[in-house]
Amino acid sequence: MQQQIYGYSQDIGQLQADVIVINTELARQTHFRGYFTTNDEILQLVNPAIGDYAYSAEDLLVWDYDGSQWIETDQIVPDQMTPASDANAQADGTVTAGTSTEYTRGDRIHPLKISTNTPNSDTFSGSVGTSVNYARSDHSHPINISTSIAPQDSASGTVETNASNIPVVNGVGNNGTSALYARQDHIHPQQLTYDGNVTATKFIKTGGTANDVLLADGSTKKSSIAGRSFTVIDPQQYVKLCTILAVYSTTDNSIKFEVSTRTGFGQLQSNQHWTNGQGAxxxxxxxxxxxxxxxxxxxxxxxxxxxxRYGELWCKIDYYSYNTFIYVTEVSAFQGNITNILTTDGQTELPEDYSVIQQLFPNQYSTVMTINPIINGTFNEGIRISRNPTNLWSNIQFGSDPNANVGFIDNQWLIGSTGNNTVNPLGFIIVKAGQEGQSSGLQINQYGNVLYFYGQFTSGNIQINPTDVSYGDGLRIANSPIANVSTIYIGTSTNQSGEIDGQWTIIKRADSSLTICRTADQNTQNRGLQISADGNTLTFNGRVL
Incomplete structure (x- = not known):
């Protein structure tokens, strides 16, 4: 059907079809609920209506609402694409920032703006500037080098070619400059005086080893005869240093060990003497x-x-000593009588099948020692033993344990000066070891004017010869510091305290009265002969006389 309106003709059927398409699209856009990341987001949409649909990015399918629930369809979510651009990309140069409604094509290329001109050759001068071109990947600067042959060394050049001009041998050099370079085959010849196997070009002794030291006379000496390293952490290790064999003649054998540890050095030197028919x-x-x-x-x-009898030297390497190196520097043994030098691994304990064991202490000798003073001085003609800085003791021990440097054993005696922790501080004492802190033995007080033996005077009967001193011409007995009494006991035992039958007491009491009574009654009231503190009243067994 055709109609004409104001001179325009129009197909009415086609117009109706366009209207239907437009209405359908509007209705479709009305029911479209959008893109969602997961299906759960679509299922949770509020107030859906029949015809509503949504796109899921989780399964890339379209979901429709049928009036009661969302249903996953088999329709694929359409791509949101815009036409690819047909415009050529700009070459390298100035660009502008902006937006584009077109996708870049897959075969898009940015053409490079690269110069095809050859770079300048190297030259002594040039200019600093800018360039609008990139360098090519095969860019190179040709080197501007002469192809002529360089001059050779000659007698008139700066390298000495005269073979007769050699460096000075063992001479004195002068500070200065030279116009000549040293030749590449320059050598300082050695000017040495030598004999035997030592040559002019080496200081090596024929048959020598890395352990030999070359002496000035051409002989050698070993820096160490044997050595061994021990790594000890836990437990401690006992090491047999050597075996000293039995010798059936009169001779001497000696050996010297040196020790190097992380805490310093150590040394052990032993000398054994054998007598024919006796052994060691x-x-x-x-x-x-x-x-x-x-x-x-x-x-x-x-x-x-x-x-x-034969012997073995042993030592102990302490816990956590880590690396300990023991080496032998000297051996003087007749016909190899010292063997097994540092050949034994460390052990966890000493052997137990020995006949005698002797512990070695610093600076100790097993022979008689005589001291001959030669300096005429003051208080230095013999042995001087200082006091211990802590307890102030200073003494000599007799009959001590030969295998220990501390403690005491039975029948050990002590002579010396007492310390500050005894009943006779800083005095002199001769006593059995272990009793030095008591009133035992022979003791002299620190002033040298009182002698005791087990707490008693040993000078026999005592006679007092008074001097002409006021209240000092006789025996003076002070009050005790606690009870304020002063006493004379007659007929006592040999002990320092206590009482026996027949013992009598003369006592000045705390109230300053004087009593003469039996010692057994001295603490009983009204016993014995008593004089009052003022000296005016005399009583006997409580009766006033």
Whole structure:
């Protein structure tokens, strides 16, 4: 059907079809609820109506509402795409920021703005500036180098070519400058005087080892004869240093060990003397223990008896000594009588099958020692022993344990000066070890004017010869500091305290009265002969006379 309105003709059917399409699209947009990330978000939409639909990004499907529930359809969510751009990308240069409604094509390319001109060659001058071109990947600067041959060394050049001009041998050099370079084959020849196997080009002794020290006369000496490293953390280790074999003749053997630890050094030197027909008869040693850890204890163990006796030197490496190196620097042994030098691994304890064990202490000798003073001085003609800085003791021990440097044993005696922790502080004492803190033994007080033996005077009968001093011409007895009494006991036992039958007391009491009575009655009221404090009343057993 055609109609004409104001001169325009129009197909009415086509117009109706366009209207229907528009209405359908408007209705579709009205029922479209949007894009959602998950299906649960669609299921939770509020007030859905029949015809509503939504797009899910979780499964990329369209969901419809049928009036009672959302239903997942098999329709795929349409892509939101816009046409690809057909415009050419700009070459490198100035760009502007903005927006675009077109997608970039997959084959989009930014053409590079690269110069194809060859760079300038290297030259001594140039200019600093800017360029609008990128360098090519095969860009290079040609080097501007001459192809002519350089001059060779000559006698008139700066390198000495005259073979007769050699460096000065063992001469005195002068500070200065030279116009000549040293040749690449320049050598300072050695000017040495030598004999034997020492040559002009080496200081190596024929047959020598890394352990040999070359002496000036051409002989060698070993820096160490044997050595071994021990790593000790926990537990401690006992190490056999060597075996000293039995010798059936009169001779001496000696060996010296040195110790290096993280806390310093140590040393053990032993000398054994054998007498023909007796075996090991004497020995001496020098022991310097390491400072804080390492080797601080050493022993000599003897096995068998008589002429068959042989010994072993042992030491103990303490806990957490870590790396301890023991090496032998000197050995003087007749016909190899010292063997097994540092060949034994560390042990957890000392052997127990020995005949005799002798612990070695610093600066101790097993032979007789004589002291001959040679300096004519004051109080230095002999042995001087200072006081201990803590308890002030200073003494000599007799009959002590040969295997220990502390403590006492039975029948050990002590001579010396007492400390500040005894009944006779800073005095002199001769006593059995262990009784020095008591009133035992022979003691002299610190002033040197009182002698005691087990707390008693030992000078026999005492006679007092008074001097002409007021109230000092006789025996003076002070009041006791606690009870304020002063007493004379007659007929006592040999003990320092207590009372016996027949013992009498003369006592000045705390109230200043004087009493003469039996010691058994001195604490009983009205016993004995009493004089009042003022000296005016005399009573006997409580009766006034």
């Amino acid at each position: 008869s004497e020995y001496q040693y020098l022991f310097i223990p390491t400072l804080a850890s390492g080797v601080r204890s050493a022993w000599i163990l003897y096995f068998n008896d008589g002429v068959d």
